[in-house]
Amino acid sequence: DAGVIQSPRHEVTEMGQEVTLRCKPISGHDYLFWYRQTMMRGLELLIYFNNNVPIDDSGMPEDRFSAKMPNASFSTLKIQPSEPRDSAVYFCASSSRDRKSYTFGSGTRLTVV
Amino acid sequence: QKEVEQDPGPLSVPEGAIVSLNCTYSNSAFQYFMWYRQYSRKGPELLMYTYSSGNKEDGRFTAQVDKSSKYISLFIRDSQPSDSATYLCAMSVVGAGGTSYGKLTFGQGTILTVHP
Numbered sequence: 166d167a168g169v170i171q172s173p174r175h176e177v178t179e180m181g182q183e184v185t186l187r188c189k190p191i192s193g194h195d196y197l198f199w200y201r202q203t204m205m206r207g208l209e210l211l212i213y214f215n216n217n218v219p220i221d222d223s224g225m226p227e228d229r230f231s232a233k234m235p236n237a238s239f240s241t242l243k244i245q246p247s248e249p250r251d252s253a254v255y256f257c258a259s260s261s262r263d264r265k266s267y268t269f270g271s272g273t274r275l276t277v278v
Numbered sequence: 279q280k281e282v283e284q285d286p287g288p289l290s291v292p293e294g295a296i297v298s299l300n301c302t303y304s305n306s307a308f309q310y311f312m313w314y315r316q317y318s319r320k321g322p323e324l325l326m327y328t329y330s331s332g333n334k335e336d337g338r339f340t341a342q343v344d345k346s347s348k349y350i351s352l353f354i355r356d357s358q359p360s361d362s363a364t365y366l367c368a369m370s371v372v373g374a375g376g377t378s379y380g381k382l383t384f385g386q387g388t389i390l391t392v393h394p
Contacts, residue, residue, distance in 0.1 A: 169321075198382075208322070208366065208384040221381060256321055267312075267382070269321030 169270035171257050177276045183245040186273045189238055190259030194266065199232055199242050200256040202272070208256070214240065247277045281305050284367055284385025293394050297354040301367035301385045304348065308369040308383075311343050313352045316364045316387065325365075326352070329372070357392045364389050 170189040178184050190197050198213040212222040217234045225232070229248070234240040244251055254274050260267040284301045291297055299313075310329055314322035326341040328334045334341045342351040350369075354361055367385040 207386045210381050210383075213381065258321075265324070265327055267324060269323070271321050272319075274319075 188257030
């Protein structure tokens with residue numbers, strides 16, 4: 166298995182632009198998570214899905230952030246409009262009901278200038 | 279107060295040393311405990327997990343949970359330069375039937391350097 170695949174690996178964009186981050190979970194996993202990691206705040210859960218349905222989006226910082234999971238093999242996290250304070254590493258993770266399988270992708274490093 | 283507290287370090291030790299990493303937590307509903315290792319510019323990878331109080335050993339790694347004190351530890355024996363990474367503790371509640379809710383709450387991470 167190729168693991169959790171995220172794209173792009175790096176993204177540099179100008180303030181005000183729309184940014185879309187993509188994630189392909191591990192086949193067979195029915196949970197998908199989006200996290201954000203910064204030096205100041207550490208690793209924070211933004212939103213998670215179970216069987217493609219959003220379960221908890223209480224970590225989404227603002228209405229500028231949205232996430233979708235149109236099918237079991239694909240999810241997007243969108244920021245519109247982006248701001249410099251959104252600069253961080255965004256991780257996607259997937260898991261089966263057995264938490265031992267919780268696996269992170271390599272992350273997308275976002276820089277908003 | 280954060281739900282999970284972890285000393286960010288950094289921690290620097292010589293090769294072969296025993297390393298002790300710790301987290302405290304405030305939410306008594308946490309029942310599932312994990313340790314992740316994160317190398318620079320990589321995603322976290324699961325090292326160890328446990329449900330219960332007591333010790334769990336895997337090779338050079340031992341995870342210890344003390345629910346009465348709300349305190350967990352990770353010990354690394356015979357530390358190697360390849361162990362240099364950030365170590366994150368993570369916790370979650372456990373739902374009915376042994377399943378767990380999706381949310382993991384992470385500590386800040388401790389940066390460890392093992393020098394030859």
